[in-house]
Amino acid sequence: MAQHLPIPVVFVPRNSFFHRLHPVPKLIWAVGAIVMAFATRNPLVLLVLFVLGILFIAGAGVMRAYGRVMLVLFPISLSLIVFQALAPAFPQPWTPIAGFGPFTIYQEGIYSGLSLLLRTFAGSNFAVLLVLTTHPADLFTALQKFGVPHELNFMVSASLQLIPIVQREFQIVLSAQRSRGMRATGFGAAIPSMVPVFAGTIERVQQLAMSLESRAFGSKGAKTSLREVRASAKDVIFGLIGIVVTVAVTVLVLQYQAQLDWSKTPFMPDWVSVALVAVAALTFIAFTIALWWRASRE
Amino acid sequence: MSNPIVSIQGLSYQYALTEVPALRDVSLDIAEGEYVAVMGPCGAGKTTLCLSLNGIVPHMMAGGVEGKVIIAGQDTAQTTVRELARTVGMVFDNPEFQLSQVTAREEIALGLENTGVPRDEMIRRIDEVLGLVGLRGFADRSPLAMSGGQQQRLAIAAALAMYPRVLVLDEPTSNLDPIGKEEVFSVCAQLNRERGMTIVIVEHEVEVMATYASRVVVLSEGRVALNGAPRDVLRQVQALEAVGARAPQVTELAYRLEQRGRPVAEYPVTLEQALAVFPAEGVR
Numbered sequence: 178m179a180q181h182l183p184i185p186v187v188f189v190p191r192n193s194f195f196h197r198l199h200p201v202p203k204l205i206w207a208v209g210a211i212v213m214a215f216a217t218r219n220p221l222v223l224l225v226l227f228v229l230g231i232l233f234i235a236g237a238g239v240m241r242a243y244g245r246v247m248l249v250l251f252p253i254s255l256s257l258i259v260f261q262a263l264a265p266a267f268p269q270p271w272t273p274i275a276g277f278g279p280f281t282i283y284q285e286g287i288y289s290g291l292s293l294l295l296r297t298f299a300g301s302n303f304a305v306l307l308v309l310t311t312h313p314a315d316l317f318t319a320l321q322k323f324g325v326p327h328e329l330n331f332m333v334s335a336s337l338q339l340i341p342i343v344q345r346e347f348q349i350v351l352s353a354q355r356s357r358g359m360r361a362t363g364f365g366a367a368i369p370s371m372v373p374v375f376a377g378t379i380e381r382v383q384q385l386a387m388s389l390e391s392r393a394f395g396s397k398g399a400k401t402s403l404r405e406v407r408a409s410a411k412d413v414i415f416g417l418i419g420i421v422v423t424v425a426v427t428v429l430v431l432q433y434q435a436q437l438d439w440s441k442t443p444f445m446p447d448w449v450s451v452a453l454v455a456v457a458a459l460t461f462i463a464f465t466i467a468l469w470w471r472a473s474r475e
Numbered sequence: 476m477s478n479p480i481v482s483i484q485g486l487s488y489q490y491a492l493t494e495v496p497a498l499r500d501v502s503l504d505i506a507e508g509e510y511v512a513v514m515g516p517c518g519a520g521k522t523t524l525c526l527s528l529n530g531i532v533p534h535m536m537a538g539g540v541e542g543k544v545i546i547a548g549q550d551t552a553q554t555t556v557r558e559l560a561r562t563v564g565m566v567f568d569n570p571e572f573q574l575s576q577v578t579a580r581e582e583i584a585l586g587l588e589n590t591g592v593p594r595d596e597m598i599r600r601i602d603e604v605l606g607l608v609g610l611r612g613f614a615d616r617s618p619l620a621m622s623g624g625q626q627q628r629l630a631i632a633a634a635l636a637m638y639p640r641v642l643v644l645d646e647p648t649s650n651l652d653p654i655g656k657e658e659v660f661s662v663c664a665q666l667n668r669e670r671g672m673t674i675v676i677v678e679h680e681v682e683v684m685a686t687y688a689s690r691v692v693v694l695s696e697g698r699v700a701l702n703g704a705p706r707d708v709l710r711q712v713q714a715l716e717a718v719g720a721r722a723p724q725v726t727e728l729a730y731r732l733e734q735r736g737r738p739v740a741e742y743p744v745t746l747e748q749a750l751a752v753f754p755a756e757g758v759r
Binding site: 314327331335341342380381384385386387388389390391392393394395396397398399400401402403405 | 526529531535555556557558560561563564565567569571572573575576577580581584585586587588589590591592593594597598601619630633634637
């Protein structure tokens with residue numbers, strides 16, 4: 178049995194400026210980015226926000242981990258471009274810019290696809306930065322000071338622990354099923370393993386509850402914390418900048434809403450739009466085939 | 476006994492949805508500093524007895540209770556498990572099921588954080604208990620990256636850091652290999668000897684308990700069948716067999732020899748005693 182289990186804490190230990198930063202200013206930026214991303218659909222504003230996030234992530238030295246996390250969004254973003262271009266989430270009439278047989282690409286679709294895509298990434302970049310550079314316990318220790326209950330901290334850290342354990346138990350049950358000649362690949366094999374795995378997990382959680390009560394978990398009175406999270410001047414400044422930027426950008430963007438609405442403006446040459454949709458469609462198809470091929474080989 | 480730290484008075488307990496009671500009219504006093512080994516076959520009520528010592532029975536279990544358990548002057552029926560946790564440390568059989576934190580340091584800190592121990596004191600105690608259980612240098616290791624014996628010693632350390640007066644261990648070695656077992660036994664013996672900590676341990680390794688324990692309690696069908704010093708309890712080979720427990724191998728050997736017409740002056744219960752007794756009987 179594996180002695181070293183991967184702990185699925187996406188937190189990447191480093192010693193960058195962002196790692197040393199207090200969790201609260203990072204949280205302010207994460208929330209601020211989401212507010213800004215949803216305040217506008219303008220691709221240029223979103224692009225600037227997105228690039229700023231990427232610069233922060235690169236500065237924290239967690240680019241590789243960021244790429245791994247964002248890979249999940251890759252096929253979704255491709256399909257966003259393609260489907261939005263063909264059927265924009267916009268009131269008609271649409272402005273066609275190119276056609277292939279039954280398919281027509283619309284200007285509004287390109288605009289809507291790009292802004293949805295950029296909004297997703299620009300909004301999540303800072304949240305991912307927070308998660309990648311903050312130890313979960315630090316985040317909750319900091320939040321505790323703002324009245325977030327101590328139990329929440331525990332819930333997060335305990336469930337992080339439970340994931341690799343349940344994964345391993347699942348592997349053990351699957352191996353046991355396989356050694357007795359049961360089908361052990363694909364989704365069909367997972368179903369008969371569910372009952373033993375979940376029954377085991379419930380027992381484990383019951384035992385854990387007893388163990389926690391035996392260590393005074395949830396007792397009344399003052400609590401202390403092993404982790405220490407101190408705020409310095411740079412934390413306050415970074416947090417304030419986050420608030421100022423969020424408020425300023427949101428106010429400006431809402432004020433110039435009409436000028437920033439580019440849905441009817443051809444902000445890219447037609448051939449760029451067509452190439453974008455074609456590449457996205459082909460990559461999406463290739464990706465789907467590759468996935469299907471891998472699944473059928475197992 | 477003048478002022479026992481654990482006083483169980485006529486305790487009966489039946490879990491909900493079961494046919495027979497787990498404990499029937501158990502009375503037992505334990506003085507501070509005793510090392511009590513609890514033995515008996517499966518279903519004898521050993522675990523229920525342990526769980527009643529910090530109030531998990533009856534507070535966290537559904538069932539009917541009669542009688543009283545007094546721990547250091549507190550009636551467990553009137554006190555919460557959380558409060559009793561300051562007096563009674565509890566270690567369960569499966570080490571992995573008790574650990575929930577990302578590092579050993581945080582695992583030990585959990586109970587201290589809950590009882591509001593100041594941070595400096597916390598750091599000092601973590602260091603101390605890690606040394607006690609022989610895990611110095613493991614503070615930043617994930618409990619998942621430890622062997623079973625190390626995990627169980629960490630679970631013991633987490634209980635110890637709260638400075639309990641009574642340490643209750645429910646089959647702490649049942650999932651461990653022989654080396655892991657020995658690690659746990661020697662930590663318990665050391666705590667009992669050097670700190671005068673009261674130990675209550677459920678254990679099947681009768682040979683080991685014959686050496687370490689100051690008292691052996693044998694349960695059978697929820698009742699106390701035998702109770703006394705290891706020397707007095709473990710030599711009752713027939714009585715032990717009758718309730719489904721086992722005498723140490725050396726004691727059983729003496730018993731079998733006697734049955735075959737080779738009486739032994741005194742039944743040994745430990746290997747040392749056997750070495751003294753058997754040569755005199757001409758057994759080599």
